[in-house]
Amino acid sequence: MTNLTACFTPFSQSIDNTVLPEKFTFPFYYQPQPIAIAAALQLQQQLEQLPISYSEAFTETKAEQVSSGKMFGVLVVKSSQDNIGFLSAYSGQLDLDVSMIKFVPAVSNMQLQDSAFLTENRIINNINAEITVLENSQQLSRIRENLNDATIAYQQALSSQQNQIVLNRQQRKQRRTVASEQLTDNDAERLSIELAGQSIQEKKQLQALKQSGQKNLESLHQALTDITDEIDKLKKLRKSRSKNLQKKLFAQYDFLNANGETKDLNAIFAELPEHTPPAGAGDCAAPKLLQYAYQHNLTPIAMAEFWWGAAPKSAIRQHKNYYPSCYSKCQPILTHMLKGLKVDDNPLLVNPAQGKDLTIVYQDSDMLVVNKPAEFLSVPGKNIEDSVYMRIKTQFPQASGPLIVHRLDMSTSGLLIIALNKRAHKALQKQFIERSIEKRYVALVSGNVVEDNGTIELPLILDFDDKPRQMVCYERGKHALTTWRVLERKNNTTRLHLFPKTGRTHQLRVHCAHKLGLNMPIVGDDHYGLKADRLHLHAEYLSLSHPINHCKLEFEVAADF
Structure with missing residues (x-):
């Protein structure tokens, strides 16, 4: 095994009785194979032996050392020679010394080792420094301040003179009226000529003020433009050089697949709408691992990625939990790298609603209320059409309009309102917009919630690097508010009533799981916690006004967990 010992780690315990999977792990939705779990546990033991263990370093109390945890694979x-072992990797970079663990190297070290890259990078950094100096210069600040003061002074002087002209015009008009009544024709004519001269003189003064003020402002604007044009010129130069440097860097990320084919990042992402790889593409754990395996004639058998340490501020990550590869960075790369391997089928292509019935709780000529099973789409998905919408459309062919008034996550069960005509849909939608419909969910969360009730207010936004997961973002997130009440604590789980006051995607799931919320994921939440037999979240109660006759309607269906 030439050079194999550099990163190949044998299992410390016997795996003779462990059955090897017939197909490689589908990396975007999986349950880790026992052999991969054994490898992950052995790596975690190594992490715990580091001088500053990651279990300690990635905690809130050690925030001065490491900001948050890290994804390992x-x-x-x-x-x-048929030896079974495993490779280890981490996503991105690490600030701590991990030389005692045999991590595979980065696919490209151009950023660290290539002299031409480093030289060009220094040039770009120097351009950044020039931009910073110019943007923060006293000269620019003084010009902007002078321009602002001069603009205000000019506008005030102009307004004052224009007001005075209006006042003088009114006074001249009054004098002409009096002159026509009291003066002789000759005297009135002389006065009229005099007053006309005053009007002309005022116009000349106003014109002079405008010319002088505008000339001063133009001079200041030009001084400002001279600096901002230089800044814009530097920014365009930076953008051009950065783009060229990125292309050179991306070309160094040359990925293999099981067929021996290679593609660099530029070629991989050229086929996608965005064309340009996102920052950090190619530095995640999974591509590193596969690249090393292919380079060293190692056959991939199974993989797993787990989070180690404290959660980041925005996204939800649980210590030691397993997570799929991300879509934005890894999906295009791994699609290429997995060619030639026998890979598990994509479970997301399997219809989860097959064999499940959609129970109608209430029905009249205008609306329905159904009890949606867990793992049942509300509307057709990208790959699966079977959904509440399609079932209702088939069962009620006379129904018109959009049908679906609101949605439940595929994994969430419970009450869902359907409009059978456009008028009912519009009236029901108005109630949702006005938040006059009362909704209550029941959930089981992992852990014992200490307080008896409370409120969670965390703004949410789609995690574009890891769709469809949501994350907390105070800058760009949409307002999301949930109140909750404890029903029962038992066997280290808590049964809750959840009352969403807004209807954001995954709102209840994130509000329960995030460290600034309950910090306890809903049982069975495979996005933000641990997978179980199902997601233990159920929409059990609805209160609304009938869309046509306005009678109050209440519905309640108990959860089956």
Whole structure:
């Protein structure tokens, strides 16, 4: 095994009785294979032995050392001599010394080792420094202040003179009226000529003020433009050089697949609408692991990625939990790298609603209320059409309009309102917009909630790097508010009533799981916690006004957990 020992780690315990999977892990939705879990546990033991263990370093109390945790990955491999072991990797960069662990190297070290890259990077950094100096210069600040003061002074002087002209015009008009009544024709004519001269003189003074003020402002504007044009010129130069440097860098990320084919990042992302790879593409754990395996004639068997340490501020990550590869960075890369491997089928292509019935709780000529099972789409998805919408459309062919008034997550069960005509849909939608419809959910969360009730207010936004997961974002997130009340604490789980006051995607799931919320994921939440038999979240109660006759309607269906 030439050079194999550099990163190949044998299992410390016997795996003779462990069955190897027939197909490689589908990386975007999976349950780790036992052999991959064994590898992950062995890596975690190594992490705990570091001088500053990651279990300690990635905690709130050690925030001065490390801001948050890190995603790690293991790849179980077989050598050409049929030796079974695993490779280890981490996503991105690490600030701590981990030399005692045999992590695979980065796919490209151009940023660290290539002299031409480093030289160009220094040039770009120097341009950044020039821009910073200009943007923060006293000269620019003084010009902007002078321009602002001069603009205000000019507008005030102009307004004052224009007001005076209006007042003088009114006075001249009054004098002409009096002159026509009291003076002789000759005297009135002389006065009229005099007053006309005053009007002309005032117009000349106003014109002079405008010319002088505008000339001063133009001079200040030009001084400002001279600096801002230089800043814009530097920014365009920076953008051009950065783009060229990025292309050179991306070209160094040359990824193999099981067929021996290679593609760099530029080629991989050229086929996608965005064309340009996102920052950090190619530095995640999974591509590193597969690249090393292919380069060293190792056959990939199974993989798993887990989070180690404290959660980041925005996204939800639980210590030691397993997570799929991200879509924005890894999906295009891994699609190429997995070619030639026998990979598990994509479970997201399997219809989860097959064999499940949609129970109608209430029905009249205008609306329905149904009890949606868990793992049942509200509307057709990208790959699966079977949904509440399609079932209702088939069962009620006479129904018109959009049908669906609101949605439940695929994994959430419970009450869902359907409009059978456009008029009912509009009236029901108005109630949702005005938040006059009362909704109550029941959920089981992992852990014992200390307080008996409370409020969670965390703004949410789609995690574009890890769709469809949501994350907390105070800058760009949409307002999301949930109140809650404890029903029962039992066996280290808490049964809750949840009352969403807004209707954001994954709102209840994130508000329960996030460290600034309950910090306890809903049982069975495979996005923000641990997978179980189902997501233990159920929309059990609805109160609304009938869309046509306005009678109050109440519905309640108990959860089956």
